[in-house]
Amino acid sequence: MTTVPADPRLMGREVKRIVYSERQIADRVAELGRSIAETYPDGDLLALGLLKGSFMFTADLVRHIPRPLQVDFIVAGSYGNGTVSSGNVRLLYDPETNLEGKDVLLVEDIVDSGRTMQKLVELLMTRRPRSIQICALLHKNIAEHLEHPVKFVGFDAPNEFLVGYGLDHAENFRHVPYIASLA
Numbered sequence: 001m002t003t004v005p006a007d008p009r010l011m012g013r014e015v016k017r018i019v020y021s022e023r024q025i026a027d028r029v030a031e032l033g034r035s036i037a038e039t040y041p042d043g044d045l046l047a048l049g050l051l052k053g054s055f056m057f058t059a060d061l062v063r064h065i066p067r068p069l070q071v072d073f074i075v076a077g078s079y080g081n082g083t084v085s086s087g088n089v090r091l092l093y094d095p096e097t098n099l100e101g102k103d104v105l106l107v108e109d110i111v112d113s114g115r116t117m118q119k120l121v122e123l124l125m126t127r128r129p130r131s132i133q134i135c136a137l138l139h140k141n142i143a144e145h146l147e148h149p150v151k152f153v154g155f156d157a158p159n160e161f162l163v164g165y166g167l168d169h170a171e172n173f174r175h176v177p178y179i180a181s182l183a
């Protein structure tokens with residue numbers, strides 16, 4: 001466990017602990033990139049980042065996948081400003097890229113209840129991709145019987161409210177370069 005240093009980015013908010021440091025994240029993201037490149041030796045690969053939470057992860061991850069690929073984004077919302085899932089998943093931006101025949105890699109920052117991911121996979125399947133797999137930096141492993149399991153997982157995350165590296169609380173802290181647990 002790392003002691004949390006004073007950080008102006010946290011706006012005076014106390015964090016319980018740093019759960020994953022910048023170094024830990026960078027190392028794991030590089031490993032994930034290598035693993036993804038090995039899994040897709042050929043075919044048209046599309047990294048589809050789920051905004052806003054995955055903006056940083058997607059940007060870092062694709063730089064570690066040494067093969068041709070395309071990048072697009074999808075926007076869905078499932079949480080309000082609180083710390084509890086509302087269970088509603090809204091599609092706010094639809095990718096313009098044609099998914100037909102492509103290997104789609106859905107890039108998520110975190111799988112919490114798993115609702116967002118399950119709903120998105122079902123929706124994207126109707127676009128007739130060659131395959132769809134999920135890459136999540138964090139997986140809380142609290143969702144029961146996920147119909148579409150997560151193929152690439154960065155870290156098995158604790159069931160705490162996490163912020164930083166794209167994850168927010170009321171839209172704040174997304175730019176924090178490490179992942180911390182809110183007190």
Ligand code: PRP
Nearest residue numbers: 051052053077078079112113114115116
């Ligand atoms: C968060 C997070 C995941 C989703 C996970 O997104 O980024 O996409 O919730 O929750 P679930 O597994 O319970 O569905 P949010 O809706 O907060 O939007 P954001 O990415 O813009 O922060």
